[in-house]
Amino acid sequence: GQNIDQPTEMTATEGAIVQINCTYQTSGFNGLFWYQQHAGEAPTFLSYNVLDGLEEKGRFSSFLSRSKGYSYLLLKELQMKDSASYLCAVLDSNYQLIWGAGTKLIIKP
Amino acid sequence: GAVVSQHPSRVICKSGTSVKIECRSLDFQATTMFWYRQFPKKSLMLMATSNEGSKATYEQGVEKDKFLINHASLTLSTLTVTSAHPEDSSFYICSARDSSGDYNEQFFGPGTRLTVL
Numbered sequence: 001g002q003n004i005d006q007p008t009e010m011t012a013t014e015g016a017i018v019q020i021n022c023t024y025q026t027s028g029f030n031g032l033f034w035y036q037q038h039a040g041e042a043p044t045f046l047s048y049n050v051l052d053g054l055e056e057k058g059r060f061s062s063f064l065s066r067s068k069g070y071s072y073l074l075l076k077e078l079q080m081k082d083s084a085s086y087l088c089a090v091l092d093s094n095y096q097l098i099w100g101a102g103t104k105l106i107i108k109p
Numbered sequence: 110g111a112v113v114s115q116h117p118s119r120v121i122c123k124s125g126t127s128v129k130i131e132c133r134s135l136d137f138q139a140t141t142m143f144w145y146r147q148f149p150k151k152s153l154m155l156m157a158t159s160n161e162g163s164k165a166t167y168e169q170g171v172e173k174d175k176f177l178i179n180h181a182s183l184t185l186s187t188l189t190v191t192s193a194h195p196e197d198s199s200f201y202i203c204s205a206r207d208s209s210g211d212y213n214e215q216f217f218g219p220g221t222r223l224t225v226l
Contacts, residue, residue, distance in 0.1 A: 033214075042115075042202050042217040043153070087152060097143075097215060101152040 002026045004100035006088050011106045012078055020073045020086050020103045028093020034062050034073045035087040037102065043087055046073070075105075083107045111137045113205050115218030122193055123226055129189045130221045132203030138183035139205035143215065144176075147200045159186045193225045 003025045012018040024032070031050040035043035049055055049064035049071060061074040073086055088100040112135040122128050132142055140161045145153040157178050158166045165178035177189040186205075190197055200222050204215040 035217075040200075040220075040222075042220045044217070045214060048214065096155070096158070099152045099155075104150075 022088035030091040111216045113218040134205040142186040
């Protein structure tokens, strides 16, 4: 079956760095997405990786290793507004998004 | 970026009534739209894939006669929850795929919170 694993919850301090990991086992791979979702709102796009390596976009970076079925989202200089759920999703061979359960990130002052 | 609107944002209805939710891609054409359901503190659950001009593809366990989907144009898909019951109360989110984009990104609507009394 298809499976996406990510931690349920993480806590970090304002101004610090946090890394949210995601491992996946899917039927085919056409890319991995990270989305941010605040409570009661729809997800918003953060990043997309289809090749191995690190993609940097401002305070957020995303890494992919296809051979290991592994990705992480790195958030730097954490701000209180970064408190949200972060969803990892893989585009499978049918171009269907397979979703992880999300990681709730709590930022403390 | 591409914008997807969803209407209504909130709806409260009585048990047994039907509710229609609209999903529109505002500045791009979407041959494929997706309908998701999300329970509190849970991830998105794909209900169905809506293709313009053809029947929707429903995920296992989703009743197609209860959740009617119509994708009549390249910018509009509708989800009708028929004979709604309290257990249908949930957050419904649509997304649209911009097939002209570089990587089949899905753009999400703001969601519709349905409460069935």
